[in-house]
Amino acid sequence: MRLRLAPVEYKVCATADCGGTYEGERCPHCHAAFDPTRGQKELADRLILVAVDPAMYEQTHRCRCPVCKNLFDLREENVVVRAQCHHCAQPLFSRTQLRMLWKDTDTLLQRARKLERGRRRLEVCPHCAGSIPLEPWCPLARTVPHASEVSGLPQNSSVVWVRTFHSGASLEELQHTAPDGAWGTVSEELTSTLDEEPTDAEQY
Numbered sequence: 761m762r763l764r765l766a767p768v769e770y771k772v773c774a775t776a777d778c779g780g781t782y783e784g785e786r787c788p789h790c791h792a793a794f795d796p797t798r799g800q801k802e803l804a805d806r807l808i809l810v811a812v813d814p815a816m817y818e819q820t821h822r823c824r825c826p827v828c829k830n831l832f833d834l835r836e837e838n839v840v841v842r843a844q845c846h847h848c849a850q851p852l853f854s855r856t857q858l859r860m861l862w863k864d865t866d867t868l869l870q871r872a873r874k875l876e877r878g879r880r881r882l883e884v885c886p887h888c889a890g891s892i893p894l895e896p897w898c899p900l901a902r903t904v905p906h907a908s909e910v911s912g913l914p915q916n917s918s919v920v921w922v923r924t925f926h927s928g929a930s931l932e933e934l935q936h937t938a939p940d941g942a943w944g945t946v947s948e949e950l951t952s953t954l955d956e957e958p959t960d961a962e963q964y
């Protein structure tokens with residue numbers, strides 16, 4: 761078990777006048793569930809406990825939108841959806857075209873970027889001639905203006921740490937949610953001495 765300073769992902773509540781920040785599925789202040797099309801995910805450097813079992817935080821990859829800096833998850837299904845026409849649901853590219861498009865790609869992000877380039881070159885669906893909408897991949901683009909000529913896809917993914925919730929409270933929560941009022945006067949004396957240097961009598 762050790763402490764390390766790590767970039768931790770947190771959510772910003774989108775409820776008007778709330779703006780709470782949290783790591784779970786719901787805002788602890790107004791109890792609204794997180795909506796990735798309205799709420800931003802950001803990064804903060806925090807001290808976290810690592811090498812504990814079960815893990816409190818795990819490393820994952822996120823896309824950071826070059827426009828609004830929102831962090832979002834890129835999934836295979838997002839790429840699958842954009843490989844099809846949104847009018848007639850036919851594939852926009854043949855298998856051969858896809859194989860060529862993706863020939864030197866290793867990651868899902870690289871495939872998404874190549875696919876986006878292909879969509880923009882195509883402009884209309886080869887089956888129904890419907891136009892291919894230019895929608896940024898960042899989920900916040902649905903509520904926050906992003907220019908349509910940007911893909912919202914970064915060059916590289918970012919490594920972030922995300923709370924697992926396999927175990928109880930995090931250090932962050934201990935500092936914010938423990939009710940001070942419940943401790944009474946005995947602990948007030950303790951509180952006033954906690955930031956003092958230990959005396960010679962107290963050998964830790």
Ligand SMILES: [Zn+2]
Nearest residue numbers: 773778787790
């Ligand atoms: Zn809230």
Ligand SMILES: [Zn+2]
Nearest residue numbers: 825828830898
């Ligand atoms: Zn964005």
Ligand SMILES: [Zn+2]
Nearest residue numbers: 845848885888
């Ligand atoms: Zn079509």
